[in-house]
Amino acid sequence: MKYMLMMNHPGKAPYQMASWPKEDIGRHIQFMMSFAAKLGAAGELVAAEGLGGPEQAKRVRAGDDGKPITDGVFPEAKEFLVGYWIIDVDSPERAYQIAAEASAAPGRGGKPLNMAIEVRQVMSPPPPDMA
């Protein structure tokens, strides 16, 4: 079964990482790289992407003429999505375990961030007897 693990960044400030010392940033990046590599090697990684900053984000709606109407930066946002992993695992427990590992990514001073990771199941095709 597939799950999407979403990493949200609290607040409006672009990246909390930007205020860390150099070694801490390096440690965090290293963790993220080896985390993805490990999931890949275990055959559990489907996709992983980081997203651009919120100051480039737009909200788009179709106008009456079908043309896009874009809405700029969102000052009211309390958090924003910075990236996600899609994993393919045998059980929801395994998905939670992986999410917990991501949550404990090292932050300032190497201390675990314990950030909230949102886990959502990816919808699958219908079972064979329904198809």
Add this chain to the structure above:
Amino acid sequence: MPAAAESDVVTAIKRLLREVAPQVLGVIVRRYRDFTACEDAVQEAFIAAAAQWPREGMPDNPRAWLTQVASRRITDQVRAEAARRHREALVVSLIPADEQIAHAADTDGATERDDTLDLLFMSCHPALSPASAIALTLRAVGGLTTAEIARAFMVPEATMAQRISRAKQTIKTSGVAFEMPEGGDLAARLGSVVHALYLMFSEGYAASSGTEIIRTDLSGEALRLTRMLHGLVPDETEVAGLLALMLLTDARRAARTGPVGEIVPLDQQDRSVWDRDAIAEGVELITRTLPKGRVGPYQLQAAIAAVHDEAATAAETDWPQILALYGVLARLSDNPMVALNQAIAIAMVDGPAAGLKRLDEVAADPRLAGHHRLDAVRGHLLERAGDLAGAIASYRRAAERTASIAERNYLLMQAARLRDVEKAGAAPTTG
């Protein structure tokens, strides 16, 4: 051991098939026009070869063998269709008059050259978007499978299959696909080919997102195809320039990323791991090409890369020469990225204040509005000027604006490094 011997033969056959693929497809496309049908026919010929050759040995002229088998397949196919529809005339209209009588297999070197060129011109058709042109070139000329191309672009295979099929459709409807361009048009079409190969190389050279998904070596493929193109048109100086630029850039590959996949800038790279053979080849090629007199942007960029590659240490870089080359390049091409690099060269020769002055002029270009490279260069120059707070702010702004994770991480690290310097109250490091 027979098993090993057999696999050697298979490997040799595979390599040969890949080499002759564009030539065979070129001949067939030129003769029968319908790209999709031709590709199928060539594919079938290759399957026949893979089954027959290991058993019966390779024919004396593999290319002619494949061309003939593919021709037969497509003629059969056209005839069968025509018979089914009772439209025998179709066969006649699809087969050029001089081909309607049994033809000898091609062995002529000039034809071989034109066939591959034709295929390149078609794949890099100006009606295609660069992304489509690259995909089609990899498929038709590079001989990569759709799955391999999809992996290289990190998109699902079905998406890539659709993209390639739409590219073929675009070429078909544009109507000017199969005529060998002449004169000025030839130069323009060659320009499209060179541009597509350059983008293919850059796509591969850009740092990956860091996940362990195997990325087909696009830079290597671009290098191989450019080398082939250079072999076909050795007198085209910009093709030679592009090949030299690729060699001189790719030579630094091993040194350009650090242990956590972060970008290592040129001045901090370990030059002992640069590929000396590639540098020697690139330098020799650009040195031989420049005096021919038709200097273009790719040759100039290659010349700049050569100056960097030939410096034993970053400090020994001949910046006045690089600045002079950027001056010529800026006059040739109205590219704001060139102007940005020129500002860096000015700073290296005349000091950071002069570089920042040039940067302010460049920043007025609306094409650079909000571009992260502008902030990144400003950060670099402000740091050299000793304005740490300004440099940190610029690096952070650039980090927020870049779309590359590797580059964002690099910029955040730069800002963090300067904050550490600020805190320690030490003198700023230049370089």
